[in-house]
Amino acid sequence: MANYLVRAALTILAVSFLFMSIGCNxxxxxxxxxxxxTVTYRNQPVKGAVxxxxxxxxxxxxTGLTDxxxxxxxxTFELTDGALVGQHKVSIVARGPERDPKPSEMVGMMPGxxxxxDPIIPQKYFTPDTSGLTFEVTRQGSKQADFQxxx
Numbered sequence: 001m002a003n004y005l006v007r008a009a010l011t012i013l014a015v016s017f018l019f020m021s022i023g024c025n026x027x028x029x030x031x032x033x034x035x036x037x038t039v040t041y042r043n044q045p046v047k048g049a050v051x052x053x054x055x056x057x058x059x060x061x062x063t064g065l066t067d068x069x070x071x072x073x074x075x076t077f078e079l080t081d082g083a084l085v086g087q088h089k090v091s092i093v094a095r096g097p098e099r100d101p102k103p104s105e106m107v108g109m110m111p112g113x114x115x116x117x118d119p120i121i122p123q124k125y126f127t128p129d130t131s132g133l134t135f136e137v138t139r140q141g142s143k144q145a146d147f148q149x150x151x
């Protein structure tokens with residue numbers, strides 16, 4: 001009986017190890033590739049802009065935030081795991097610092113509430129359908145997903 005229990009325990013351990021090793025090596029999430037680039041407006045880097053890659057076919061948006069040099073790196077499921085492979089529409093949102101509301105904006109607001117800062121780039125870039133920006137992410141990814149925004 002003891003021999004049977006030892007063999008059963010070893011079999012359970014072996015099967016458990018097999019399933020764990022298979023599960024750890026398979027990423028069932030869609031294929032992603034690293035994407036980074038630079039955002040400029042009027043030939044100046046745009047700091048603090050949120051860059052969104054919206055897949056034309058799919059739901060998983062990749063997002064990145066520009067640094068002081070306007071550089072960004074995208075992430076979909078993790079901070080820097082890249083964007084889904086395929087065609088994307090792109091939106092870029094950049095605003096100045098939060099500010100006090102104007103008198104016309106204060107209706108229904110609590111005193112001391114701040115509102116989002118004023119846009120520092122044209123608002124047409126704020127949504128993927130009006131930005132006119134697109135990018136195709138290949139399996140190799142890209143370090144040159146650069147956007148030079150215009151008025």
